[in-house]
Amino acid sequence: MKKGIIMEGGAMRGLFTCGILDVFMEENIGFDGGAGISAGAVFGCNFKSRQIGRPIRYNKKYAGDPRYCSVKNLIKTGDLYAVEFCYHTLPEKLDPFDTEAFEKNPMEFYIGATDVETGEAVFHKCTDGKENDVEWMRASASMPIVSKAVSIDGFTLLDGGIVCPVPFEYMKKIGYDRNVIIMTQPKGYRKKKSKGNKILKLLLKKYPKIAEAMENRYINYNRQMDIIDEMENTGEALVIRPPKSLGIGRTEKNPDELERVYQTGRSEAYKRLDDIKSFLQQS
Numbered sequence: 001m002k003k004g005i006i007m008e009g010g011a012m013r014g015l016f017t018c019g020i021l022d023v024f025m026e027e028n029i030g031f032d033g034g035a036g037i038s039a040g041a042v043f044g045c046n047f048k049s050r051q052i053g054r055p056i057r058y059n060k061k062y063a064g065d066p067r068y069c070s071v072k073n074l075i076k077t078g079d080l081y082a083v084e085f086c087y088h089t090l091p092e093k094l095d096p097f098d099t100e101a102f103e104k105n106p107m108e109f110y111i112g113a114t115d116v117e118t119g120e121a122v123f124h125k126c127t128d129g130k131e132n133d134v135e136w137m138r139a140s141a142s143m144p145i146v147s148k149a150v151s152i153d154g155f156t157l158l159d160g161g162i163v164c165p166v167p168f169e170y171m172k173k174i175g176y177d178r179n180v181i182i183m184t185q186p187k188g189y190r191k192k193k194s195k196g197n198k199i200l201k202l203l204l205k206k207y208p209k210i211a212e213a214m215e216n217r218y219i220n221y222n223r224q225m226d227i228i229d230e231m232e233n234t235g236e237a238l239v240i241r242p243p244k245s246l247g248i249g250r251t252e253k254n255p256d257e258l259e260r261v262y263q264t265g266r267s268e269a270y271k272r273l274d275d276i277k278s279f280l281q282q283s
Contacts, residue, residue, distance in 0.1 A: 003280055004176035005031045005047070006168050009038025010184035011142070011163045011250035012063075015258055016242055017088035017182045018055045019265020020180045029276060033108035033176055034170070035123070035167040037160040041111040041140045048109045049102040049129060056262045058095040064253040080146040080251070087138050107126035110174075112160035112167045113139040116149050119209030122157070144210055145203050150245055162213050165221050166228065168237065180276060181228060183241040190225060191218035238279040 005024075007017050017040060024030075025047065036044035043126050050115040062068045067085040074080045091097035102109075109126045113136065126133040132152070139150035139157035149156045164170070168181055194200065197215045204211035213220075231237040269276075 001178040001282075002033065002176045003031045004171045004179040005034040006166060006171055006181045007034065007036040007040030007044045008042045008166045008181075008183050008185075009036075009159075011039055012059070012248050013184035013246050013250075013261065014039025014043045014244075015056055015248075015262045016184050016246055016265040016268075018043050018046070019262040019267075020182055020240055020269040021265075022056075023266050023269035023273075024276075025052050026051060027273065029280070031107060031280075033110065035110040035112065035171050036140070036166055037112045037164060038141045038143075039184075041160070042137050045097075045102065045126070045129065045133075045137065046110060048105050048107050048126075049098040050105065051098055051101070054095060054097075058090060058110070060258050062090065062094070062112040063251075063258060064220045068155050069251050069253075070230070074146055078148040080143070083138065085281065087134050091134070097129060098127070099129040103127065107201065110167070111136045111140050111171070112164050112170065113142075113150075113155070113157040114160055114162040114164070114209050114210065114213065116156045116158055116207045119163065119213045121160060121167075121170070123167070123170055124153070124154055124161075141277045143205075145200075149207070158207070158210060162210065162217060163220060166224050168228065168231070178280065178282070179232075179237045180279070181237050181239045183228075183239060183276065184246065185241065186244050187229075189245075192222045193218050199256075207213070223247065238272075238276060238278075240272055242268065256266050 005187050046054045050271055066072055069081050073082040111124050112121050115122050124136040135152045140160040142150055143159045149158050199213045232239045246261050248257055
């Protein structure tokens, strides 16, 4: 049995995931591999580098910094989250990402993004946590309209959550059959059809496949949620979710709110510790 940890995105809801992952690290709960989408990739990579507390620490310190996320960045560069600050200055200087530990950890780590030409999900296996891997993380978290597409490894990419919000199907495809899935929405949550499809099509006219995927995003998301519910009911997967809506904005800057969501993740992890250990020990 190959044990996997699978992480949904959700921008600052991802700090819920960080709370869970930190408890896993503290309790020495490990996996053969992991896969993350968007915030699930950008925050989840710290599980492989074994850096307890890093995402909540730097988000509380810098989320309110205009160099990190601001409309000014969007107007000036085309990216709401500033590329140079978020993906270079912060992980290389201000709160270093441990690339050596990341590379030495035998756990596999996969990142999903969306190919703007085909409108399909593509995945990348990280190797060393350095420039190429970081660009894939950026691609996975590059939300349409408020981010520029990322060109890397022959692809032009945007947010992985557009077509693959939870990468459990990919992990099953590559042989992971004992999976813990971390969601950032409560049980029963389903997306509704967007009312702004005409505006989306206009704003995304350069990428018609992305516009089409965004229009149908609610259908694909809800399909995945139905499958995950069934996997949970049959014991095929163990799913950890917030007990209720986290009630946090995608670009939340209030350190107290960020801490609240993080602590909610820790609390849910502790509640499920026995279940998690038992599930991972099954053969």
